[in-house]
Amino acid sequence: MVRLMMILLGVDYLRARWRGVLVVGAVSAAIGAGLFIDALDGVLYFRVAPFGWLLLVEGLATLAVAWTGMGGQRTLRYVKGLAFCLTAGLILSGYRHASFILSMVFATLFLADGLLQIASAWVVRYRTWKYAVAGGVLEIAIAIFLYQPYPTHYKGTVPYCLGLALFFTGWNLLLLALRARRLGVNPAVAQGGAAALAASAVGVxxxxxxxxxxxxxxxxxxxxxxxxxxxxxxxxxxxxxxxxxxxxxxxxxxxxxxxxxxxxxxxxxxxxxxxxxxxxxxxxxxxxxxxxxxxxxxxxxxxxxxxxxxxxxxxxxxxxxxxxxxxxxxxxxxxxxxxxxxxxxxxxxxxxxxxxxxxxxxxxxxxxxxxxxxxxxxxxxxxxxxxxxxxxxxxxxxxxxxxxxxxxxxxxxxxxxxxxxxxDPRPAGWTRAMRLVRTRLGRGLKPHGARERSGNSGDGRGAGSHGA
Incomplete structure (x- = not known):
């Protein structure tokens, strides 16, 4: 996601704000490392309940706007929203086996993604396929770590995953900030080769x-x-x-x-x-x-x-x-x-x-x-x-x-x-939903005579448009 953000923000924006990106990256990496280390000794100082509520809000918000997507976008939105809501439900439920279930689910996802990445890299053999294999091996190692119960007996599953996510995000932001200070071309766009390098250099x-x-x-x-x-x-x-x-x-x-x-x-x-x-x-x-x-x-x-x-x-x-x-x-x-x-x-x-x-x-x-x-x-x-x-x-x-x-x-x-x-940002999905509700409520509150006149106007609208 960091490389995609680099593309959308652009060279000029990043170079002007590299100090802010550096601070955000350092804080993210420090918090991530702290959460991971905290979970190792079996005594958790990190409270997972607030994180569970944040996941629930994010999941519900994603589901609320999922219908506005098209094709694979809609599917991914629903998958993300349902996954966040189910995870939040397990965290907040207090069920004694919730940590075990979450650990198995997260470990399986890491294992499947790692195997898929290794298999595809081995078959396709693109230029950086060895780095992709190394990344897949790392994901499998994380999966094994989550599968086995030592040392926290699955209690640290949520802090582990959150800590890893924050740490790697922060690490990437730190690298980005250090390069952005004298950035001439966008390294994310430069993956397209010399042509993308030349395009990124325009107007810097x-x-x-x-x-x-x-x-x-x-x-x-x-x-x-x-x-x-x-x-x-x-x-x-x-x-x-x-x-x-x-x-x-x-x-x-x-x-x-x-x-x-x-x-x-x-x-x-x-x-x-x-x-x-x-x-x-x-x-x-x-x-x-x-x-x-x-x-x-x-x-x-x-x-x-x-x-x-x-x-x-x-x-x-x-x-x-x-x-x-x-x-x-x-x-x-x-x-x-x-x-x-x-x-x-x-x-x-x-x-x-x-x-x-x-x-x-x-x-x-x-x-x-x-x-x-x-x-x-x-x-x-x-x-x-x-x-x-x-x-x-x-x-x-x-x-x-x-x-x-x-x-x-x-x-x-x-x-x-x-x-x-x-x-080209669209209105938020919840905004469109509120507009639809207001429109239908407005039609429902019309005086009976006005609704009759609207329905008998002969212009093809009225009841038909209401149903639409």
Missing amino acids: KGGVGARLTQTVFDGPPGDHERALTVHVWTPVGTSKAEARRQPVIDRYIAAVDRDGVISTGHAALETPENVYISLYPAVEIDRSPDEFSRLLRATAENDVPGLFQPDYATESKAWCPSTRKVRIRNYDAQRLARFWQHYRADTTYNLTHRNCSSTVSHALEAALEGATPRVWGGGWLAFVRMLATPELWVAAQVRKRGQTMAWTPGLTLDYARALSMLA
Whole structure:
């Protein structure tokens, strides 16, 4: 999540506030270490009840706005909200086996995530796969620590997990603050390669970018509005024959049709400034089941010549229109243009390491660097508002999967949707719910005669609109 915050806050914001970030990081790391050490001796000075209430409030707030998400966003919101509420319920219940249950649940989650990270890194073998394996091993070690009852007999489960979260968050913030003092380019955006480095270097002396005149948007941009567009062709939507339905797999990885042909979908990015980013292999890759596992390796032997499509009209006419679109108003056209200028110099295509989805995701990050201060201003309010937005957590989880496994059109779609809610903030879910309640109450309190006249007006509204 820290790297995603670095992207959204931008170089200028971070460099201007590195001392504050340093203090926050130091306090977070110190509190985290203290909580962890406190839980080791079996005598807990940390009171978990206030933390349980905070989890409950956060879980209920997340569930209250979960319905406003789309696709994978909505699912992740519900999962997060339910998990927080169930955890809070166990903490506050006083049930004698609550600590044991929480320990088993947390340990299993750490174990599953660690195994998944190691397996995906071993299969894909991207450039930093050894670091991902080390991270997976660390997660498995934490899982083993939580599974066994020594030395606190599961009483320290909550302080352990909270302490680890605060410590690692603080450690990352400390590293960020120390680098931000003389930061020339954003190290989070720089993961996209030399092109992202060049894009991040644009305008570093200009301070925080000009704030947008509008800070909350009722919905996605209209067709008449200037906006960046992320096009996604889903695997199921691009299958040549009828696809075999495989939940989750055909959404995020690939779809297999009745003839056994694999379709992975596609992603592209388009802006009104005539930038169109769509990387495709110059020669169709054999995606038969026998060859597909070999092609998953992000190694040099799987690099093939690629080509960039000229524009959306040409690509959609030659293939088919995109099945999903995400449009974003708040983007930096200059940084995106600089990214594109350098990125398109290399036409190499790799199915997992440098594909259409990873290209679009890196381009989107370059375009949205510094988006939060542009919409909420350069003060600490931007930092707080960003942390309070549920999509930050959603985007961080999606980004982690894309970075440690491989970017796919499904992941890019969910990532773009989450980032659109951060770059173009919508009214809070509870605000929309209150508006709906007020509207329905207002209609219910209308005089009987007014309701009759409204229902008999003959304009197609009245009772029908009430039901809507």
